Amino acid sequence: MISTQKLSISYHGRTVLRNASLVAEPGKVLALVGPSGCGKSSFLCALNRMTDLLPGARVSGQITFDGQGIEEAFASPVELRRNVGMIFQKPNPFAMSIRRNIELAVREHGRHSRSDRQRIIESVLRDVGLWDEVHDRLDHSALELSGGQQQRLCIARALALKPQVLLMDEPCSALDPIAADRVEQLIRSMRGQYTIIIVTHNLAQARRLADHMAVFWICEGVGEIIEYGETESLFRSSANPLVTSYLSGRSG
Amino acid sequence: MSRSDLSLRIISRTLAILSAAIVLLILGFLVRESAPALQELGLARFFTDPGWHPLSGQFSLVPMIVATLATSLGSVAIAAPLGIASAVFAHFYAPRTLAIWHRRLIELLAGIPSVVFGLWGLVVLAPLVARLGGSGQNLFTATAVLGLMILPTVALLSDAAIASLPRAWIQGAAALGMQRWSIVGKVVIPGARRGIGAGVLLALTRALGETMAVLMLAGNVVQVPNSLLSPGRTLNANIALELGYASTFHRSVLFVSGLMLMLVVSVIVVGISYRRGASDEWR
Amino acid sequence: MSGGRFHASATTPTRRHQIPEFFTAVAVWMAAGLVVATLAWILIDIAVRGISQLSPSFLIEGVEDAGRAGGIGPVLFSTMLILMVTLALAIPLSLATAIALTERVDQDSRFARNVRRCLDVLAGVPSIVFGLFGNAFFAIMLGLGYSILTGGLTLACMVLPILIRTSEQAIVAVPNEYRYAAAALGLGRSATLFRVVLPAAAPALMAGVVLSIGRALAETAALIFTAGYVARRPESLLDSGRSLSVHIYDMAMNVPGGGSRAYATACVLVALLLAINATTTLLLHAAGLQGRSVGGKG
Ligand SMILES: Nc1ncnc2c1ncn2[C@@H]1O[C@H](COP(=O)(O)OP(=O)(O)OP(=O)(O)O)[C@@H](O)[C@H]1O
Numbered sequence: 084m085i086s087t088q089k090l091s092i093s094y095h096g097r098t099v100l101r102n103a104s105l106v107a108e109p110g111k112v113l114a115l116v117g118p119s120g121c122g123k124s125s126f127l128c129a130l131n132r133m134t135d136l137l138p139g140a141r142v143s144g145q146i147t148f149d150g151q152g153i154e155e156a157f158a159s160p161v162e163l164r165r166n167v168g169m170i171f172q173k174p175n176p177f178a179m180s181i182r183r184n185i186e187l188a189v190r191e192h193g194r195h196s197r198s199d200r201q202r203i204i205e206s207v208l209r210d211v212g213l214w215d216e217v218h219d220r221l222d223h224s225a226l227e228l229s230g231g232q233q234q235r236l237c238i239a240r241a242l243a244l245k246p247q248v249l250l251m252d253e254p255c256s257a258l259d260p261i262a263a264d265r266v267e268q269l270i271r272s273m274r275g276q277y278t279i280i281i282v283t284h285n286l287a288q289a290r291r292l293a294d295h296m297a298v299f300w301i302c303e304g305v306g307e308i309i310e311y312g313e314t315e316s317l318f319r320s321s322a323n324p325l326v327t328s329y330l331s332g333r334s335g
Numbered sequence: 336m337s338r339s340d341l342s343l344r345i346i347s348r349t350l351a352i353l354s355a356a357i358v359l360l361i362l363g364f365l366v367r368e369s370a371p372a373l374q375e376l377g378l379a380r381f382f383t384d385p386g387w388h389p390l391s392g393q394f395s396l397v398p399m400i401v402a403t404l405a406t407s408l409g410s411v412a413i414a415a416p417l418g419i420a421s422a423v424f425a426h427f428y429a430p431r432t433l434a435i436w437h438r439r440l441i442e443l444l445a446g447i448p449s450v451v452f453g454l455w456g457l458v459v460l461a462p463l464v465a466r467l468g469g470s471g472q473n474l475f476t477a478t479a480v481l482g483l484m485i486l487p488t489v490a491l492l493s494d495a496a497i498a499s500l501p502r503a504w505i506q507g508a509a510a511l512g513m514q515r516w517s518i519v520g521k522v523v524i525p526g527a528r529r530g531i532g533a534g535v536l537l538a539l540t541r542a543l544g545e546t547m548a549v550l551m552l553a554g555n556v557v558q559v560p561n562s563l564l565s566p567g568r569t570l571n572a573n574i575a576l577e578l579g580y581a582s583t584f585h586r587s588v589l590f591v592s593g594l595m596l597m598l599v600v601s602v603i604v605v606g607i608s609y610r611r612g613a614s615d616e617w618r
Numbered sequence: 619m620s621g622g623r624f625h626a627s628a629t630t631p632t633r634r635h636q637i638p639e640f641f642t643a644v645a646v647w648m649a650a651g652l653v654v655a656t657l658a659w660i661l662i663d664i665a666v667r668g669i670s671q672l673s674p675s676f677l678i679e680g681v682e683d684a685g686r687a688g689g690i691g692p693v694l695f696s697t698m699l700i701l702m703v704t705l706a707l708a709i710p711l712s713l714a715t716a717i718a719l720t721e722r723v724d725q726d727s728r729f730a731r732n733v734r735r736c737l738d739v740l741a742g743v744p745s746i747v748f749g750l751f752g753n754a755f756f757a758i759m760l761g762l763g764y765s766i767l768t769g770g771l772t773l774a775c776m777v778l779p780i781l782i783r784t785s786e787q788a789i790v791a792v793p794n795e796y797r798y799a800a801a802a803l804g805l806g807r808s809a810t811l812f813r814v815v816l817p818a819a820a821p822a823l824m825a826g827v828v829l830s831i832g833r834a835l836a837e838t839a840a841l842i843f844t845a846g847y848v849a850r851r852p853e854s855l856l857d858s859g860r861s862l863s864v865h866i867y868d869m870a871m872n873v874p875g876g877g878s879r880a881y882a883t884a885c886v887l888v889a890l891l892l893a894i895n896a897t898t899t900l901l902l903h904a905a906g907l908q909g910r911s912v913g914g915k916g
C-alpha cells in the first residue's frame with residue numbers, strides 16, 4: 084500500500100501541487116484525472132522520486148509505503164524505483180535489442196543465471212502478450228517494434244523487476260485505439276497482482292479500469308486533489324459540483 | 336532575378352569555390368614538391384633506407400613515423416578516458432554551477448596555444464620527468480602534454496553527443512531503478528558512442544597534426560624509440576627542424592612526409608564526415 | 619541537466635550495488651579534478667613566472683641580446699601586421715563563402731555539401747603542412763619570401779574553415795521573419811542580405827572574427843617558414859617579422875637563458891587570448907547564440 088500525506092511539489096519555488104493526500108490500496112487500480120497542468124505527472128514522479136532528476140523540483144510532505152516512510156522503507160531512491168515501476172506517456176525503449184531492454188535492469192539487481200534471465204524474459208513478455216509477436220526476434224532492435232508493442236515492452240521491462248507498484252502516466256495516449264485497447268486489457272489483467280496508479284485523460288477508461296479515483300483541479304493557480312473515492316460512486320454522484328460537471332464531460 | 340542579385344550570386348559562388356579549392360591547392364603543392372623525391376627515390380626507400388642521414392642520401396622515415404604514431408596514439412589513450420569522464424562529470428556528477436564552470440575551463444584549455452603548452456612542459460614537466468632518468472625531454476613528456484592538449488576535443492564532442500541523447504532514455508533507465516553508474520555505462524555511453532567516437536578520432540587528427548609541443552618536448556633524436564622514456568622525433572618536428580636549410584631531395588622528402596600526414600588526417604576527417612552524414616539520414 | 623543525486627540513507631541492504639556506484643563516482647570526480655588541476659597549474663605557472671618579468675617598457679622596447687634583454691615591441695607589431703593581412707583576406711573570402719553556402723536555408727545543395735567537405739578537410743590539415751604550403755607557394759612561387767605577407771596569407775588559409783563555419787551559423791541564426799519582412803517590402807535578395815540579414819548577424823559575425831584572431835595568435839608552426847624569425851621591426855609587409863608565438867618558441871628552445879623572457883611573452887599571449895575568449899562569449903551572448911563549443915587547435 085502506498086499513500087501520501089500533505090504532499091506538495093514546487094518547481095524553482097513555484098508550487099504546482101499542494102496538500103495532496105491519498106491512498107492507493109494494494110492490488111487495486113487508482114486513476115488520477117483532472118485538467119492539464121494540475122500536477123498529476125508531478126505527483127506520480129514524486130512517488131518514485133523521479134523528481135530528484137528534475138532540476139528545481141522540491142517535494143515536501145510524507146509518502147508512506149506499507150505504513151513506513153519511503154526513506155525508511157527503502158535504502159535509496161534506486162531501491163524505491165525497483166519496487167515502484169513507472170511507465171511513461173511516450174514509449175521509451177532503449178535503442179538496443181528487445182532482450183537487452185529487459186535484461187539491463189534485471190542484471191543489475193540480482194545474480195541470475197542465463198537460463199533464469201531467459202525465463203524472466205519469456206514470462207514477462209507472455210504477461211504483456213508480446214511473446215508470440217516477438218519471440219523469434221528478441222535480438223532485433225526494440226525500435227523496430229510498433230508504438231503499441233514498444234509500450235508493452237516498456238511495461239514488460241518494468242514487470243521484470245517484480246515491482247509492487249506500477250505508476251502509469253497516460254500510458255495509452257500516444258497509441259492508436261487498437262493498441263491502446265490492448266494495453267488497457269493488459270492493465271485490467273494485472274489488477275490484483277500490482278498496485279496500479281494510472282493518470283488518464285480518458286474518463287471512460289478511468290471508469291472501466293479504476294477501483295478508486297482522485298480528481299485533481301487547479302485552485303488559484305495551484306493543483307489540489309478536490310475529490311477522492313470509489314470510481315463508480317464518484318461517477319454517480321459527487322458532493323463537489325465541479326467534479327460532477329467534469330466527470331459528466333461538461334467542463335475540464 | 337535582378338542584376339544585383341545575379342552578381343551577388345556569381346561573386347559569392349566563385350569565392351566559395353575558391354575557398355574550397357585551397358585544400359586542393361595545398362594538396363597540389365605538396366604533390367608537386369614531393370614529386371622529385373617520389374620519382375627519383377621511390378616510395379620504398381623511405382622505409383628501407385638504413386637511417387635518416389639526408390646529407391648522405393639516406394632517407395628512412397621509419398623512426399619518425401614510429402615516433403609520430405607512438406605520441407599520437409599514446410596521447411589519445413590519455414585524452415579519451417579523461418575527456419569522456421570530463422563530459423560525464425559535467426552531465427551527471429557535477430552540481431549545476433560547477434558543470435558550467437567546468438565546461439568554460441575546458442573551452443579555455445582548447446584555446447591555449449601549443450607553444451605555451453610546450454613552454455610549460457619544457458620548464459615544469461620535463462624536470463619532473465627527468466627524475467625518472469634522462470633529460471626529461473622524451474616521448475613520455477611529449478605524449479602527456481599532447482594528451483592534455485587534445486583532451487578538450489574529446490570532452491567537448493562527447494559532451495555534445497551526450498546532450499543530444501533523448502532524455503526519455505535516461506528517465507526510463509532511472510525509473511527502472513538503475514544506478515547512476517550503470518545508467519552512464521550501459522545507456523548513455525553506448526547511446527552516444529558515435530559522437531564520442533567522432534570526438535576521439537578528431538582528437539587523433541589533432542595529435543597527428545601537432546608540431547610545437549612535441550618539437551619542444553620529445554627530444555628530437557632520430558631513432559626508433561625503444562621505450563617511453565627514450566627521446567624521439569616526429570614527422571612534424573622533423574619538418575620544422577630541417578625545412579629551413581633543406582634543399583633538393585632533402586626538401587622534397589620533407590614534403591613527402593607532409594603529404595603523408597595530410598593524407599592520413601584527411602582520410603580520417605572524410606571518414607568522420609561520411610559517418611556523420613549516414614547517421615543524420617538514419618535519425 | 620543534473621543527474622540523479624541520491625541521498626543514500628544509513629541502512630544499506632544492497633551494499634553490493636553501492637560499490638561500483640561509489641568507485642565510478644570517485645573515478646569521475648578524480649578525472650575531472652585532474653583536468654582542472656593541471657589546467658590551473660599551467661595558468662598559474664604562466665602567471666606567476668610571467669608577471670614578475672612584465673613591465674610597460676617590456677611591451678614597447680625592442681628585442682635585445684637575442685631577447686634576453688629589452689622587450690617585445692617589434693614582435694607585437696609584427697603580430698599585429700600578420701593578423702591584419704590574415705583578416706584582410708579571410709574576412710571577405712569567408713563572408714562570401716558563407717553567403718553562398720546559406721543561399722538556400724531550407725535544403726543542403728550538393729554544391730554546399732561538397733564545399734563543406736573540402737572545408738572540413740582544410741580544417742584538419744596539420745599546421746606544419748600549412749607551413750610547407752605557404753613556404754612553397756607564397757614565399758617561393760609567388761616570390762614573397764619570408765615576410766609578413768606570406769605569414770598572413772598562410773594563416774588566412776588556416777583560419778578560413780572556422781571563420782566560414784561561424785559566419786554561416788551567424789547568418790542562419792537570423793530569424794526568417796526578418797527575411798520575410800524584407801521580402802514583403804519588395805527588397806531583392808542582395809538588398810535583404812546587406813540591409814537586413816548581415817546587420818542582424820553582425821555580433822555573431824564579429825564573434826567569429828574574434829575567435830579566428832585567437833586561432834591565428836596561437837599558431838606557431840605555420841609561421842616559422844613563412845613569416846620567419848627576424849625580430850626587428852618590419853619596414854614593410856615584405857619584411858620578415860616574428861610573431862609572439864614564434865618568439866616564445868625561439869626564446870625557449872634556441873636562446874640559453876631565455877626561459878624567463880619566454881614566460882613573460884607567454885603571459886602576454888595568454889592574457890590576449892583570455893581577453894579574446896571573454897569577448898567571444900560576450901558577443902555570442904549579445905547575439906543570443908550561447909554554448910557554441912569549439913574544439914581547440916594550436
Ligand atoms: N520539470 C519541470 N520544471 C518546471 N515546471 C514543471 C516541470 N514539470 C512540470 N512543471 C509544471 O508543473 C505544473 C504541473 O505539471 P504536470 O506535468 O505535473 O501536469 P499534468 O497534470 O501531468 O498535466 P498533463 O495532463 O498536461 O500531463 C505545470 O504548470 C508545469 O508547467
Ligand SMILES: [Mg+2]
Binds near residue numbers: 123124252
Ligand atoms: Mg502529465
